[in-house]
Amino acid sequence: MATLKRAQKRRQVIAIVAIAIIAAGFGAGSLMSIGARSTSSPVFTQSSPILDELVTVEAGSFKHFEFNVNEDIANAAVMGSFSSTGSNLDNDIVVSVVPELAVQNINEGKAYQAFYFSGKTASGEVNADILERGAMYVIVDNRFSDTPKVVDVNVELAY
Numbered sequence: 001m002a003t004l005k006r007a008q009k010r011r012q013v014i015a016i017v018a019i020a021i022i023a024a025g026f027g028a029g030s031l032m033s034i035g036a037r038s039t040s041s042p043v044f045t046q047s048s049p050i051l052d053e054l055v056t057v058e059a060g061s062f063k064h065f066e067f068n069v070n071e072d073i074a075n076a077a078v079m080g081s082f083s084s085t086g087s088n089l090d091n092d093i094v095v096s097v098v099p100e101l102a103v104q105n106i107n108e109g110k111a112y113q114a115f116y117f118s119g120k121t122a123s124g125e126v127n128a129d130i131l132e133r134g135a136m137y138v139i140v141d142n143r144f145s146d147t148p149k150v151v152d153v154n155v156e157l158a159y
Contacts, residue, residue: 042075044158050078055140055151057093062141064103069133073159076130078116078138080155083123092120093149094141097128103137120144126155 050067057063069076084093095118096102102112115136116128130136142149 042077044075044077047079047156047158050080050155050157051138051153052155053153055153057140057142057149057151059146059148060143062106062139062143064106064137064139066135066137067157068135069130069157069159071133073133076157076159078126078128078130078136078155079158080126080153081124082118082126082140082151082153082155084149084151090145090147091122091149092145093122093151094118094120094139094144095124095126095151095153096139096141097126097130097155098137098139099132100135100137103139106139106141130157 051065055063078097082093082095084091095116096114097116098106098112098114102114105112115130116126118124118126138153138155140151140153
């Protein structure tokens with residue numbers, strides 16, 4: 001639970017940085033943010049793992065991992081971290097947390113909405129308020145690269 005408390009404190013800072021990056025045009029045309037951030041963070045008392053494994057993502061592809069946010073959950077967030085390794089110092093990856101419809105848009109190369117979008121990076125902290133209920137996905141995206149990546153992903157649903 002200490003990880004959850006640390007992550008909650010960093011959530012607002014990360015949101016501001018993410019908004020600044022998106023506003024600067026990074027990822028323009030491929031991402032739209034869902035909803036506004038609350039000024040107060042909810043207190044989470046439970047969590048369940050979504051993904052805790054090494055994920056191999058081939059060059060030019062992505063993988064998605066489904067999880068569900070039940071209707072009876074009042075406040076939910078995805079929290080955790082990821083880090084990738086690749087070849088020739090090319091170890092950037094994109095990680096996002098998206099609603100179900102976004103997976104189809106990603107498959108078709110269309111713009112998509114995300115609760116969390118890392119941008120191209122070798123590692124990061126995931127802190128995403130989930131503002132909808134139902135099927136959601138963690139996306140590990142390597143479509144931009146010509147080298148495969150191994151990504152250590154450790155994320156959980158806090159509620």
